[in-house]
Amino acid sequence: MNVREERSVATSLSSDKNFDVVNTSVEKIDGYALVKGKPVFTDDFDVPDSLIVKILRSPHAHAIVKNVDASKALELSGVACVLTYKDVPRIAFTRAGQGYPEPSPYDTFVLDKKVRYVGDAVAIVAAESEEIARKALKLIKVEYDVLDNIIDYEHAMDENAPIIHDESEISGAYDPKHNIASHYEMHFGDVDEELSKCDVTTEKTFYTPNQSHAMMEPHAAISYFDANGRLTIITSTQVPYHVRRIIKRIFGVESRVIKPRIGGGFGGKQAVHVEAYVTAVTLKTGRPARCIYTRKETMTASNTRHAMRFKIRVGADKDANLRVIDMQGLSNTGAYGEHALTTFMVAGSKTLPLYNKVNAVRFMGDIVYTNTESAGAFRGYGAPQGAFALDCALDELAHKLGMDPVEFKLKNSIREGETSPVFKVMGEGREGVEQIVGSCKIEECAIEGAKLFNWHEKRERQRIEGTKAHGYGVAFAMQGSSIPAIDMGGATIKMNDDGTFNLMIGATDLGTGSDTILAQIAAEALHTSVGKFVVYSSDTDVTPFDKGAYASSTTYVSGNATKRAAERMAREILKAASEITGESVEKLHLENGKVISKSGKSLTYSEIQTQLFYTFKQRQLEVTESFVSEVSPPPYMVTFAEIEIDLETGKVDVMSMLNYVDCGTPINPLLARGQVEGASSQGIGMALYEEHIFDKNGRMVTDDFFTYKVPSRDDIKKITVKFADSYEPTGPFGAKSVSEIGLDTPGPVIANAIFDAVGIRVNRLPIKSEDLYFKLNERGLTP
Amino acid sequence: MSYSFISPRDEKELKEEISAPGSFTMSGGTDLLVKIRMGKISPQKIVSTSKISTLHFIDENDDEIVIGSTITHAELLEYKPLREAFPVLFDAIYTIGSPQIRNRGTLVGNVMNASPAGDGLLALYLLDAKIEISNGDAVNIDEFVVSPGRTILPKGEYVKSIHIPKSKWDHHYFEKVGQRNSMTISIVSIGWLIKCGSEAIENLRIAFGSVAPTILRLKDVEKFSKGKKIDEKFVHVVSDMVKERVNPIDDVRGSAQYRKKLCSNLMYRMVEEGIKC
Numbered sequence A: 001m002n003v004r005e006e007r008s009v010a011t012s013l014s015s016d017k018n019f020d021v022v023n024t025s026v027e028k029i030d031g032y033a034l035v036k037g038k039p040v041f042t043d044d045f046d047v048p049d050s051l052i053v054k055i056l057r058s059p060h061a062h063a064i065v066k067n068v069d070a071s072k073a074l075e076l077s078g079v080a081c082v083l084t085y086k087d088v089p090r091i092a093f094t095r096a097g098q099g100y101p102e103p104s105p106y107d108t109f110v111l112d113k114k115v116r117y118v119g120d121a122v123a124i125v126a127a128e129s130e131e132i133a134r135k136a137l138k139l140i141k142v143e144y145d146v147l148d149n150i151i152d153y154e155h156a157m158d159e160n161a162p163i164i165h166d167e168s169e170i171s172g173a174y175d176p177k178h179n180i181a182s183h184y185e186m187h188f189g190d191v192d193e194e195l196s197k198c199d200v201t202t203e204k205t206f207y208t209p210n211q212s213h214a215m216m217e218p219h220a221a222i223s224y225f226d227a228n229g230r231l232t233i234i235t236s237t238q239v240p241y242h243v244r245r246i247i248k249r250i251f252g253v254e255s256r257v258i259k260p261r262i263g264g265g266f267g268g269k270q271a272v273h274v275e276a277y278v279t280a281v282t283l284k285t286g287r288p289a290r291c292i293y294t295r296k297e298t299m300t301a302s303n304t305r306h307a308m309r310f311k312i313r314v315g316a317d318k319d320a321n322l323r324v325i326d327m328q329g330l331s332n333t334g335a336y337g338e339h340a341l342t343t344f345m346v347a348g349s350k351t352l353p354l355y356n357k358v359n360a361v362r363f364m365g366d367i368v369y370t371n372t373e374s375a376g377a378f379r380g381y382g383a384p385q386g387a388f389a390l391d392c393a394l395d396e397l398a399h400k401l402g403m404d405p406v407e408f409k410l411k412n413s414i415r416e417g418e419t420s421p422v423f424k425v426m427g428e429g430r431e432g433v434e435q436i437v438g439s440c441k442i443e444e445c446a447i448e449g450a451k452l453f454n455w456h457e458k459r460e461r462q463r464i465e466g467t468k469a470h471g472y473g474v475a476f477a478m479q480g481s482s483i484p485a486i487d488m489g490g491a492t493i494k495m496n497d498d499g500t501f502n503l504m505i506g507a508t509d510l511g512t513g514s515d516t517i518l519a520q521i522a523a524e525a526l527h528t529s530v531g532k533f534v535v536y537s538s539d540t541d542v543t544p545f546d547k548g549a550y551a552s553s554t555t556y557v558s559g560n561a562t563k564r565a566a567e568r569m570a571r572e573i574l575k576a577a578s579e580i581t582g583e584s585v586e587k588l589h590l591e592n593g594k595v596i597s598k599s600g601k602s603l604t605y606s607e608i609q610t611q612l613f614y615t616f617k618q619r620q621l622e623v624t625e626s627f628v629s630e631v632s633p634p635p636y637m638v639t640f641a642e643i644e645i646d647l648e649t650g651k652v653d654v655m656s657m658l659n660y661v662d663c664g665t666p667i668n669p670l671l672a673r674g675q676v677e678g679a680s681s682q683g684i685g686m687a688l689y690e691e692h693i694f695d696k697n698g699r700m701v702t703d704d705f706f707t708y709k710v711p712s713r714d715d716i717k718k719i720t721v722k723f724a725d726s727y728e729p730t731g732p733f734g735a736k737s738v739s740e741i742g743l744d745t746p747g748p749v750i751a752n753a754i755f756d757a758v759g760i761r762v763n764r765l766p767i768k769s770e771d772l773y774f775k776l777n778e779r780g781l782t783p
Numbered sequence B: 001m002s003y004s005f006i007s008p009r010d011e012k013e014l015k016e017e018i019s020a021p022g023s024f025t026m027s028g029g030t031d032l033l034v035k036i037r038m039g040k041i042s043p044q045k046i047v048s049t050s051k052i053s054t055l056h057f058i059d060e061n062d063d064e065i066v067i068g069s070t071i072t073h074a075e076l077l078e079y080k081p082l083r084e085a086f087p088v089l090f091d092a093i094y095t096i097g098s099p100q101i102r103n104r105g106t107l108v109g110n111v112m113n114a115s116p117a118g119d120g121l122l123a124l125y126l127l128d129a130k131i132e133i134s135n136g137d138a139v140n141i142d143e144f145v146v147s148p149g150r151t152i153l154p155k156g157e158y159v160k161s162i163h164i165p166k167s168k169w170d171h172h173y174f175e176k177v178g179q180r181n182s183m184t185i186s187i188v189s190i191g192w193l194i195k196c197g198s199e200a201i202e203n204l205r206i207a208f209g210s211v212a213p214t215i216l217r218l219k220d221v222e223k224f225s226k227g228k229k230i231d232e233k234f235v236h237v238v239s240d241m242v243k244e245r246v247n248p249i250d251d252v253r254g255s256a257q258y259r260k261k262l263c264s265n266l267m268y269r270m271v272e273e274g275i276k277c
């Protein structure tokens, strides 16, 4: 099959696809409030009489806390309490906000007598004002016994490496005595034998870096006892239900967790960060407690992306059939094992099934502890790390075969109706589920994308002209939609007598627009408009359970739950209308906020619920539905990029990027595009600019936006997003996920384009101008 | 950390306020506030110049443009004659920070900050600007700035304005090389002014940022260039001269070796820009 042949991919419109509300770019329901600066975020909640909570943090990467003398601080007027490890329950837990039981080790305490990275919490201070709290921090005297540390994760398993987790209470870690938090291996077929049979092979080691989420709103939480003494926590979290569960585990208290609007999370808020600190203070003092992280704390003492190293081997026969993939990895989980195993597995489970025609696959490696900030969930969740190694290696293989990489990757990739054994073998910290791919438009993405990008014409061009080199790259990606057979979401819909509905969901909109698209789904199923929905998310005392916003699951899981609830509400409305009118349900249908009968009569939703409230078979129409998926349909994407290298400086600019995405039906094309553009930008940041630099004591030097550079608008230039004509049969109105996949391709596509431009295979992100310059210099490509 | 904040209405009051120990003069505050937050300075009093009308002006005559100390970068960019008279200054200021920073930051603040990476400062070095001090002195920019963060401004004085003598140039160039494209601290910056004679360079000025404790004007390269034709050979020679004269350090943004390479490579931009003289 030759992609250069003039051919187009047939596109078919499924009959289901005549939508009224879904697949339209309605305005974000909270957009105006946000741009007008309305008080929507955690820090905007004014809980009277709150104590201000600050955390005393370790200046050492690895040390025993010998003594904490808080007497001077406690003498300070206005200091309510200073809590050390002696004052909080010694319960091992994981901060990771995952389903229960968590696949992450229990290796964390609210406060511990050992600190494991610069920034680790030593004491909690609560005072009447921020100024007093800051002063108190300075007055606390801590004696440390400084231990040897491990900053470089490639040395975590060295023979005489210090042991980071030697506490007896640790559970769920693989081999803490050797700093191994988790270990994973799988294989089918014999990779060595297959490799020996291949005509062309490639072997390389690839590195992806730590990365900060750099969300606009820092971590923040407020806790208080309500009038009846119920502990209430307002928190900027992606996982309110997991927070409630973990707080109960640590402190043994029941609580209500309220999630207001979140100012960005990107996975960084799929964890318990601040909640335990404020809760400790409220339990101790009985008073409301508020803690808003500084940017520095958000950068250095929350979570980062797992840095990973992959040694990869791939091989193909001379007919360009990919036969084998072998990935041996090492991942840095930092001081604690949050999401350690699962992010590592996703590096394989969300990349390998894309190439399902191989005879042998092996994926294995260790996730190690180091004395650096704990890694955690971050958009992409391992897939960008795996994709960088895999896609670059395949690019190289295509080059060795003398084949267009688009053609090579497409030839070997998965198709609709096919499966991959990896789906079954690799799940989220355990076995996965078998699945047949129900929607996959990777051919459209690759073939139509190549046309749109002018791929073939561009590849004929001169690469080096004067002091500039241009290169063209392609990268293929997949992701998932939800964690199948584990993660559940619920939705409640209540009808009001004014014709509106309350849509109550546990799903957490963190800026993605999920409140809006869930309302679109409900409006579609109920034949009314988005404006008729009052969306409320999330409050553990009010809204139904939802696992939270992660694993590309909200549209798919919470969306399916919402659709089910709306469909059941539709049936309830029809039933009530039938009772009121005396006409059979079969003669009735919903249209534009009304029930219409074949006889021409109509009743508005408002009329129905008003009668049900006051005059006729009185009842409140309200339904709750849940959804847990048996499968995790992958979205697919092919990205094309053009880069320019300044040969005099080594600086790389991404001139244009085309993302051709199969996410099933985009429920809201504008918001879906925003997700892809945002993820691309974050991926460009990871590929070119963002870097954690440490000093020799393990302190992160790049702890603010002055030194830690996320891409600016000028660095993004032109990103185009195209959606394939696709319909996922198991998705709500055909939808799959779209929020993470965009992060998988920028790293490999930029590296592949650099290779195309100058023949240099970059194997480490971020690609720094200086490093590239000296590589260019070695090859005599600089002046 | 607590301090008082004062906005004098006139220069007399300003002078009184800043003579107190622990007081700091503030224009836009885009450097000062960052330094306070980082704990580099702990003022007792901040004295803002923003309400003093006599410092808020741009004057122009046949010989020079005079920029009052509270004029922001954004105001300068909007001042039409600036682009005409001093395009290199316009280009340099245009790269400073972001619109928000340019709306607050001032050229005087940029000078007083005396950063080896100061973008406005680099252009002022090229343009032989003079700094007018409240005691009546006018000091050449390269004598005014001493070392990173330090100037000769006497305690209790303030900067009134910046004088930039008018001069005619045929070509100008400003570039900063950073990892990222905007809101970046440059790894190296460069600027030049060229006046062509009939066949060759009549006059050339060249300056580098981030390669020495202060902005670096290479006067001997300038002298050497007089009467030379700009071609590959010329650029080759000056780029070697540049490499020997710049004296950068290693830091997290780039190694000294890389910076040296950048400086000499950037000289080739003269040819790439198609400058003929």
Ligand SMILES: Cc1cc2nc3c(=O)[nH]c(=O)nc-3n(C[C@H](O)[C@H](O)[C@H](O)COP(=O)(O)OP(=O)(O)OC[C@H]3O[C@@H](n4cnc5c(N)ncnc54)[C@H](O)[C@@H]3O)c2cc1C
Pocket: B024, B025, B026, B027, B028, B029, B030, B031, B032, B033, B034, B049, B069, B095, B096, B097, B098, B101, B104, B105, B106, B107, B108, B109, B110, B111, B112, B113, B117, B118, B119, B120, B121, B153, B157, B158, B159, B160, B183, B184, B185
């Ligand atoms: C996000 C960000 C990005 C930036 N990007 C750049 C950049 O790209 N390029 C660049 O060159 N700079 C950059 N800067 C630095 C800064 O914005 C500039 O140096 C700016 O010109 C400073 O002007 P200001 O008026 O804000 O100075 P201020 O902060 O008000 O003052 C700076 C110094 O000057 C003193 N001072 C102020 N006014 C007077 C006076 N009248 N007399 C005597 N002393 C005085 C102050 O005491 C202080 O020491 C950036 C800063 C930020 C925060």
